[in-house]
Amino acid sequence: MVRVKTISLPPTDRGEVLRYAGCRRPGEADRALLESCLSELGDRLRGRVCWDVFPVTALAEGGLDLGFARTGSRDLGRRLAECRECVVFAATVGLEMDRLIARYGGVSPSRSLFFQAIGAERIEALCDSFCVQAAEALERQGRGVTPRFSPGYGDLPLELQTEIFRVLDCPRRIGLTLNESLLMSPSKSVTAVFGVTDRPGGGCAGAGCAACGNQACAYRE
């Protein structure tokens, strides 16, 4: 059964926002702009998540059957190697974030950039909160989790989005839609998979920059 949850977002990690905005050594003006954007944002974001649990079966011919879809992704295969089940979830902070980014697109691109960075930090924070809560619940059952992994990471194809949206019914559950180019709207949204292991431990926080092969990325931590 697909479940839905509204999650109150944790306080903003300003350092993380500044990193997403490309400020390696933020000055006073950067910080002032950030504060002004945060105050305009206020509490208008709603974190919404929907998810379901699926069986994980290794296929004889290689690849995985996730119950709702099959994938030949080796990267995901490695991450789910010890799991008989996985959690597939979709999360969004909603359309207000897109509206703020667009509002200042032509008027003040620096503001728009900061809202974009705030959105990036917020959706990651939402995913982290959800994963921590899920890990705690599973730990009580003596089980654990693996780091979350999203379509488009490594060799996991973006096309998996279509299957995820079909099985989670994201538009109706959390107002999240997928367009023909496989882009999500609202844009500050994430879909991801994490494995459920048979012993407690592990953490399903994002694998972070370490999981990515792009060494030249300007945002690399």
Place this chain on the structure above:
Amino acid sequence: MDILELLKRSLVYLDGGMGTLLQSRGLKPGERPETWNLTHPQEITAIHRAYFEAGSHVVCANTFGANSLHFPGAELEPVVAAALANARAARAASAGEQEKFVALDIGPTGRLLKPYGDLDFEEAVAVFAQTVRLGVRYGADLIFIETMNDSYETKAALLAAKENSTLPVFVSNAYGEDGKLMTGASPAAMVAMLEGMGADAVGVNCSLGPRALAPVVEEYLRRASVPVLLKPNAGLPREEHGLAVYDVMPEEFAAETAALMEKGVRLAGGCCGTTPAYIAALVERTQDLAPRPVEKKGITCVSSYTHAVDFGDDPVLIGERINPTGKKRFKEALRTGDMDYVLTEGIRQQEAGVQVLDVNVGLPEIDEPAVLEETVCRLQAVVDLPLQIDTSDPAAMERALRRYNGKAMINSVNGKAESMEAVFLLARKYGGVVVALTLDEGGIPETAEGRLAIAERILRRAADYGISREDIVFDPLAMAVSAAPEAARVTLESLALIRDRLGCRTSLGVSNVSFGLPGREGVNAAFFALALGRGLSAAIMNPFSAAMLRTYHAYRTLLGLDENCAGYLAFAAQDVPETPAAAPAAAASPQQADASRSALQRAVVKGLKDQAAAATRSLLATAEPLDIVRQEIIPALDIVGKGFEDKTLYLPQLLMSAEAAKGAFEEIKAALSARQGGSAAKCPFVIATVQGDIHDIGKNIVKLLLENYGFAVTDLGRDVAPEAVVEAVQRLHAPLAGLSALMTTTVPAMEETIRQLRAGAPWCKVVVGGAVLTQEYADRIGADKYAKDAMETVRYAEEIAAPLEKT
């Protein structure tokens, strides 16, 4: 008997859940329930029949997701035909004695509409229209639009229903725990828009149980003048043995739903988790309940995609600044398609505190219907205020109203027969509050009684079109006192007469009164105060006038409309002193030119927009506009640009400087457009985010910097078709085009755009950028240049433009 007749006489019972019942009968997760119309007709018919047996008057055919996006081509018709046949078969087989109806059920498409999604509004209307036409063909008794969680999509569906059938239409939205739709609309906003467009019943379904939905339902009951419907879930689901189980049982569900029926809900059923047992319990519990009459609420209100604004005793401020009349800079923006300028005027007025924005783009040399439609679409993407659409061209009015996401103000109608015919037809179709000017074929009456007589005639004519009096706001016309000494007095008397005799709301364009006089602000503010005293409900005014705002806030405080004077105190805290700012005036003196010259450069480098504008204004007193650009702004930008390239400063600082430079350029442009034929722009540059991609931050940054460096940038926006890029490049004979893409999935669209540019505009150099692009990608798709950031694009553009400018 038809369903509307039944609804007048009694309570109407709807059906309950379908999806949950199908899952328990073996529908797999992700499988489309509508396919069962063809594969499992007996199962579907049995469920419908069980609802009729339980007492439902209306059963929704299994067509929730039956649209051409899910069932393309020839797949759709058999699905809808079978769905309605199944429901009708259930009706024929049911022994229930109540009146029984079959509804065509319409759910959301699952796609988000533009601008935040990629589904065009008219495309959405066309998708729903197909389903509606099939529903009519296969014998639906009514149309039930439900579970919509976006106001714009709801509008598209209702419009499609109205344009393609004469069946009754019920509209139901899905609200979250915060009492709003997923995309932000409040119940008041939805009621305003849907009633305005002629929905026969409005209401709420899905999401939550009846108790949790009560606040939303009560708001509907307070505001709706049509019957209110309710189809709640059976509470919240939990999982048992792999199936969803809901936590509210039939008796409890019936009791909580009945409580809302006692408060006035006229149609009730259930949504997810409810079964025929829930409907039977509800019918049983409410069989002796006398239906509460549906009363007219008489609320005058307009709405945006988030909220409604009421016209009552608390005056409404309508910003007048989006209007080219007498504004050279605004005219230039309209002629050159500089939409950012127009949007900025909207955002600034909102920040100044107006509640509605007037939108007028009437200029003889532009295509007003197209520009008005675009302006409305662009404005409603960035400003959540209701709009007042201001045009005398009915074609332009219709295009704008059609795309408007809410219930607009329509400015305006007058007492001339021709005007009433054109405007009332539009108001009846799209909804809206009509501003009615008290003039007719004979001109503007000189007496208040004469204006009242026209107002009465307009009300009668409106009633012929089914438009009720609360949807008319009268403007008794403020004329210049300098031309006619009695003008203001007659207008004020008219206000009072319209309020007292007709009980209608009023609006005035306040600023006209002082035309031809010096010190206009003071006259306007005094007239505004007098008009408010005579019951003025709304003023079309300049929100940048401190005198007007002082009058407004003082009036609200004096009449007790401002709780704890909170609005006044907040306003007073940031109210500007009346004496002109001292600093820029001092800087304007010639002997200080050197100081302000460096002041401009400093302001740009530090990213201080207001200071940059002020310094430019003072420099303009002594220097040529283009010299200021060459000697001050460009060198300052170069300092910042170099810092960015050397990584001594970062993107936000670069942008803040670019915005400061833009502030300076606005002053330069204003100075140039005050002269004839002046222009600062150099070569044309066409820029776009490619088709299928809706990200535009990077593109906007590049555009800003290019403009700073003097390029005439034509921004085609995001999700732009290759043909549109080629057309613009050809039309402008642009030597440069920039394309942006964020995702690997949209790089093919970029490649196609380049291919078409090569064929249709071989002279054009193409520079590409975006998160996913690399040099390798750029080479592979045949771009002339890969730019890793905005500065690199500028440098490349300058390189290409330099030889062109010498010739």
